[in-house]
Amino acid sequence: MSTTSTTGATATATTSTSTTASTSQPELDLLIVGAGFAGLYMLHQARARGLNALVIEAADSVGGTWYHNRYPGARVDIQSMEYSFGFDDALQQDWCWTERYAAQPELLAYANHVADRFDLRSGILLNTRLTGAHWDEAAQCWQAGTGTGTSGGRTWRARHLVLATGPLSTPSEPDFPGLSDFKGQVLHTARWPKEPVDFSGQRVGVIGTGSSGVQTITTIAPQVGQLTVFQRTASYAVPAHNGPLDVALEAQVKADYPGFRERNRRMMGGFGSLLPPNNFSAFSVSAEQRESMFEGRWQIGGFVLLGTFNDLIVNPAANELAGEFVRNKIRAAVHDPATAAALCPSHPIGCKRLCVDTGYYATFNRPNVRLVDLQTAPIERFTATGLVAGGEEHPLDAIVLATGFDAMTGTLLRLDLRGRGGLALQDKWQAGPLNYLGLCVVGFPNLFNISGPGATAAFTNVIVAIEHQVQWIADTLRDLRDRGVASIEATPEAETAWVAHVNTVAGRTIYLNCNSWYLGANIPGKPRMFMPLFGFPAYVQKCAEVQQQGYPGFSLAPLHA
Numbered sequence: 001m002s003t004t005s006t007t008g009a010t011a012t013a014t015t016s017t018s019t020t021a022s023t024s025q026p027e028l029d030l031l032i033v034g035a036g037f038a039g040l041y042m043l044h045q046a047r048a049r050g051l052n053a054l055v056i057e058a059a060d061s062v063g064g065t066w067y068h069n070r071y072p073g074a075r076v077d078i079q080s081m082e083y084s085f086g087f088d089d090a091l092q093q094d095w096c097w098t099e100r101y102a103a104q105p106e107l108l109a110y111a112n113h114v115a116d117r118f119d120l121r122s123g124i125l126l127n128t129r130l131t132g133a134h135w136d137e138a139a140q141c142w143q144a145g146t147g148t149g150t151s152g153g154r155t156w157r158a159r160h161l162v163l164a165t166g167p168l169s170t171p172s173e174p175d176f177p178g179l180s181d182f183k184g185q186v187l188h189t190a191r192w193p194k195e196p197v198d199f200s201g202q203r204v205g206v207i208g209t210g211s212s213g214v215q216t217i218t219t220i221a222p223q224v225g226q227l228t229v230f231q232r233t234a235s236y237a238v239p240a241h242n243g244p245l246d247v248a249l250e251a252q253v254k255a256d257y258p259g260f261r262e263r264n265r266r267m268m269g270g271f272g273s274l275l276p277p278n279n280f281s282a283f284s285v286s287a288e289q290r291e292s293m294f295e296g297r298w299q300i301g302g303f304v305l306l307g308t309f310n311d312l313i314v315n316p317a318a319n320e321l322a323g324e325f326v327r328n329k330i331r332a333a334v335h336d337p338a339t340a341a342a343l344c345p346s347h348p349i350g351c352k353r354l355c356v357d358t359g360y361y362a363t364f365n366r367p368n369v370r371l372v373d374l375q376t377a378p379i380e381r382f383t384a385t386g387l388v389a390g391g392e393e394h395p396l397d398a399i400v401l402a403t404g405f406d407a408m409t410g411t412l413l414r415l416d417l418r419g420r421g422g423l424a425l426q427d428k429w430q431a432g433p434l435n436y437l438g439l440c441v442v443g444f445p446n447l448f449n450i451s452g453p454g455a456t457a458a459f460t461n462v463i464v465a466i467e468h469q470v471q472w473i474a475d476t477l478r479d480l481r482d483r484g485v486a487s488i489e490a491t492p493e494a495e496t497a498w499v500a501h502v503n504t505v506a507g508r509t510i511y512l513n514c515n516s517w518y519l520g521a522n523i524p525g526k527p528r529m530f531m532p533l534f535g536f537p538a539y540v541q542k543c544a545e546v547q548q549q550g551y552p553g554f555s556l557a558p559l560h561a
């Protein structure tokens with residue numbers, strides 16, 4: 001099969017033995033949707049196993065998250081040497097990160113480098129958005145298409161469908177009254193223009209103070225005339241202490257990169273082996289020792305603060321000690337006591353993803369920056385010239401929506417996905433995203449989701465999580481092909497047990513004690529169900545057992561006669 005993208009790239013899918021049995025058989029072993037890190041690596045691994053694969057990507061470039069999120073200050077919250085592929089030693093030896101925490105342009109360049117280095121572009125159709133896919137029971141394959149639109153309604157028949165569409169790829173755009181009346185510029189952090197945005201001298205409002213908001217606010221504050229920050233929920237931000245990559249550290253890691261990766265894979269979140277969590281309680285030391293240990297990790301920066309003691313994520317009383325440590329940092333950093341009080345979060349620390357910042361709190365000492373606490377002054381409406389919150393009009397030239405994502409399910413539920421008997425995913429997931437192993441859904445044979453609900457990606461260094469899931473999927477597809485299996489589908493019992501397991505694990509932590517996107521709580525009307533699984537190593541072990549034991553929890557069917 002040979003297809004041509006709207007950019008002129010040619011995708012040539014080599015014919016594998018599994019798809020030549022009859023003319024009614026699908027032309028592809030797998031169709032991969034999305035060309036972020038997950039889709040790129042899925043293509044590479046599929047090819048390595050002789051599987052006939054094609055990637056379709058809605059954007060005009062590879063890179064996913066780092067293509068779409070070009071907002072000022074966008075960068076990783078996991079150190080660059082960890083947030084990168086480990087599957088190819090030459091790649092990790094050759095690539096040199098410039099900063100401890102890489103910024104968006106460098107991450108996008110890295111994604112492009114991977115695409116070129118492994119000759120992936122020949123298997124990717126850009127500007128091609130999947131609109132739906134229907135399971136064809138007779139042919140045991142997916143019929144997937146782009147529907148109407150600029151790409152001309154192309155369709156493909158693929159034995160398997162891999163949704164590498166990203167856990168955070170559909171921006172949340174709250175329906176603020178009157179937003180369309182606003183005459184100034186409206187930008188969403190996750191759909192930032194490619195051209196630089198010049199805010200010089202402007203009155204800019206930023207709505208939202210999660211990771212994207214924190215990074216944007218800190219970066220644009222010195223550039224704008226007046227910055228008004230509209231905060232719904234205060235965030236915990238820990239210092240990145242970002243800077244040029246330490247050459248001694250780089251040499252140390254590169255001297256044994258495979259060993260470093262392996263040690264990281266054994267960490268709960270797939271990263272952090274350079275400074276592992278302490279294995280004792282916050283209550284096993286004196287108050288002075290505790291403070292000094294928190295301080296030590298604060299000075300190192302990043303997520304390591306949450307590893308100061310082993311009970312911060314499981315014991316609310318221990319968690320409160322860490323939360324108060326950060327709140328004291330906020331009070332010390334912010335001169336105006338009322339602003340400092342409004343910036344102090346009240347939810348458990350770590351319950352929402354920590355922000356890793358560069359001077360966020362001190363930004364509020366600038367004379368041109370003002371905080372509006374939406375808890376006491378909610379947004380009432382937008383006007384042609386600004387917005388009204390708590391009865392006060394805020395004149396604005398530009399508005400930045402840093403309002404996050406319809407996480408984990410939003411992208412999938414916007415597709416017309418229909419499984420066995422025409423079952424719509426929207427109906428299947430009416431009460432929440434049921435799944436087995438975070439990979440498969442009952443009623444949707446041969447469909448795999450990467451970094452979706454029920455998997456560990458949201459709590460993990462996502463690249464490590466992607467590498468694991470992609471390898472599992474690729475190995476599974478090769479096994480099935482070799483065994484003459486045409487379809488694989490999770491069983492209802494396994495699905496029910498898996499969802500219960502994810503909730504049991506979450507119930508042992510503080511993660512249920514706040515309104516986070518992990519629970520779907522940031523989207524009005526979204527069913528509340530705790531979506532991500534905590535604990536990467538146990539997940540890896542479970543997936544390996546399933547493979548080694550011949551896929552318990554799945555039903556496998558041979559090719560129909």
Ligand SMILES: Cc1cc2nc3c(=O)[nH]c(=O)nc-3n(C[C@H](O)[C@H](O)[C@H](O)COP(=O)(O)OP(=O)(O)OC[C@H]3O[C@@H](n4cnc5c(N)ncnc54)[C@H](O)[C@@H]3O)c2cc1C
Nearest residue numbers: 034036037038058064065076077078129130165166461462
């Ligand atoms: C701003 C930001 C910062 C982040 N920082 C970190 C971090 O520091 N550490 C970490 O571990 N994780 C981080 N994440 C999580 C991040 O999502 C992952 O790190 C990673 O980039 C996800 O890769 P992916 O390939 O799974 O998905 P994505 O990179 O989101 O790629 C999905 C691709 O699918 C495409 N797509 C979606 N729907 C369709 C469709 N219907 N048809 C065709 N194409 C489609 C999209 O255009 C996109 O290109 C961050 C996320 C964001 C938004």
